[in-house]
Amino acid sequence: MLTYHQAMKSLARLPSGDVFNAVGDPTRRRVLDLLTRGELSVRRIAAPFAMSRPAISQHLRILLRARLVQVRRDGRERYYRLHARPLREIYDWVAHYERFWQGKLKALGAFLDQEDRKREGGRP
C-alpha cells in the first residue's frame, strides 16, 4: 500500500504550472491536436487558424516552454512536433490522488478492525 508520505510527496511534485497553463487555452490545444499527425512547419500549423503567424508563434513559444512540443530548424523554416511526456506527468499526478484516497480508505478499515479486536480482547 502507498504510504501517505509517499503519496503526499508525489502530490507535492505537481507538474509545473507551465503545462497546466499551456493546455488551458483552446488554441494551444488545437495546435497540439494538429501535431499529433506529425511534425509540421509553423506555416502549416498557422494555416487553419484565423490569426497572424506571430500570434501562432507566441502560442508555440508557450508550448515549447511547457516542453509540450519540440522544435527543429531546417533552413529558414521551423518544424514543431508533439512531446507528450508532460501530459503523462499530469496524468500520473491525478492517478496518485486517486490512489491516495484508496489507500486511506483501506487504512480506515484496518484501523476499525484493530479497534474492534482491542475491544474483543478486553472482554472477560
Next chain:
Amino acid sequence: MKRDLKFEITYPYSPEKVWRALTDPQAIAQWLMKNNFEPRVGHKFQFRVEPRPRGWSGIVDCEVLEADPPRRLVYSWCGSGLDTIVSWTLERVADDTRVRLEHTGFRGLRGWMVSRMLGKGWNSKILTQNIPTLLARWSGEGPVPNVPEAQCTHR
C-alpha cells in the same frame, strides 16, 4: 460525466464507530494524518505530514463546513495547489456502514485538468496510445473558465 473523485466502501461496523474514526484526532492520526481536528462547523485545522516532503510544506489547510453526527462530515481541503472539498457521508445498512467519500470542487486550471482526466476514465494505456483522441476532444472544448487558482481563503 464524472468530474470528481468518488469512492464508496462498506465497513462492518456501526456508523457511530466509523464516525468516531473520522472525527477523533487521535484516531484520524492513525489512518489519515496528524491533525488538530474538532467536529465543529467553522473549526479551522490542519493535516500535517512529518517529516515534510521536500518541496512541500507538508500541510493541508482545512475548515469544517458540515458536521452532522453520525451522518455527514464535510471539510475544505487546501493543499498541493488545490482548493477542494472533502465530504464523508455515512449510511447504516443493516449492521454495517456504507461510506461515501467525495473529493470535489477542483477549480482553476489544475482542477480543470484533474476533472477532465478523471472524467475520461483515463489509464496509462489510453494516455500513451490515444493522445490524439484525447487532444481532439480537448480541442473541441472552450477556454478554461477564469477561476482563481487554489486560493485558500482561510489561511
